[in-house]
Amino acid sequence: MNEIDMIITHTDNWVKNVIMKYNICPFARREVERGTIRYLVVEQTKVKLVLKALIEECQFLDAHPEAETTLFILPRGFEGFYAYLDLIDMATDALIDNDYEGIYQLATFHPDYCFDGELQDAPANFTNRAPYPTLHIIREASMELALANYTDPETIPERNIAFCQRKGSDFFVKLLAECMGK
Helix, strand or coil, X not given: CCHHHHXXXXXXXXXXXXXXXXXXXXXXXXXXXXXXXEEEECCCCCHHHHHHHHHHHHHHHHHCCCCCEEEEECCCCCCCHHHHHHHHHHHHHHHHHCCCCCCEEEEEECCCCCCCCXXXXXXXXXXXXXXXXXXXXXXXXXXHHHHHCCCCHHHHHHHHHHHHHHHCHHHHHHHHHHHCCC
């Protein structure tokens, strides 16, 4: 298996064995079962090239409605969480600058994700931890439809945090390692 396939496999394992299995995202199962999640490994490490690739992926999604969503995986260059946070700000600006505001939104995941005010090893952080730095490109219209058909969507983050706190950090460290074949 080449490196790109391995990265995709690790990320797919995470989607299926963490996000879907434990219902972290109640909307993931449908897309996994339909095969509409696109996995894109972006090898660029320079911010300008990553942002260019992000906009190109939005254009791809525009032209391919059969792809519901993209996991835009950044295996190198954004291992540091603060550099990743800077990228998120620039990516959000790039969506706005390219007239994608209201069309696509980003959900963000990182191996070292840490919510503001949380300790690094707090279980709550695992709601947004993934094998690799990843930008999840979500179609806003699809999200609005999914949320309209979901009872109390505002409780999803609180439910996930409570679940993570019950399971504890060690549980998720082990789970993420298993996703990466360790």
